[in-house]
Amino acid sequence: MSAKDYVGSGQRTFAQALVHLLESEYRLLGSQRVLEMLAKDVQSLAEAFYPVPEHLASGWMVFTGTKASGGKAYPGQRAGAHELVTLAWPVLQAEDIAYVTQHADTLAEQHTLAMQRLIRLIEYGMQHPQGPVLLSLADLALMLGLSQRKVSQLLQTARQQTGKALLTLGYYLDQGVRPTHKTEIIALYEQGLDESEVARRSQHSPESVGAYLRDYERVKLLLGHHTPVDQIPALISLQPSVVQAYAEMVAQYHPDLFQIT
8 A cells, every 4th residue: 555545544633623713614715735734823722721631541552533514525625625523532441351351363363354344434434423434445454553455355244244334434425436325325225224224324315225225236147147347338338437336246245246356
């Protein structure tokens, strides 16, 4: 992974949140440099009047996430341009320590524990009263001391085993290769929910949910007839990248149908 992948994690600061507030709520537009200087001065005052507490529960980490609000991200947009929420996150809990003491120190057990901690962090942010609060792959990698590739692998396994969308920031903002909307909607659908319930839980219109599911089922049907993935876009008038995303979801939920090549 490139060092640039972690830039967004470092941009979620008090100063960036204040600049966003001045621009969005107070409509104070102007030089970005002037706004950043103003934010820095306000932060200095806040630190002077409200010093950091000297206590925090063991195993919890103070970290700034991004609230699930606003529209799709655009290229070059600052990570701090979205609404930020600073929480104490349950990174290391008593049950984690108990798990380590009760299980052998093998790669398989380490994998299981890391996945449990990953799921807990994502669900904590999603269910928080100030949220949903989302973390990026880079955030999760930093918090858990893992590589982004490892976090991505754990997420794929966790989604398959739990049937939950387990949304990250990149999915929500449609920055990833596979859009959040497809991933979340198909995950709910594969749990056996009907279209109306999927629409309610995913907070999407029934029309858009129906469109996603029809495309997904068409891709699944063709794969079931052993149609090569690269031939499907022309058959159903979808972009190759969209078909590939659906094909990988079919492979996740119905691995018996085919193997992606």
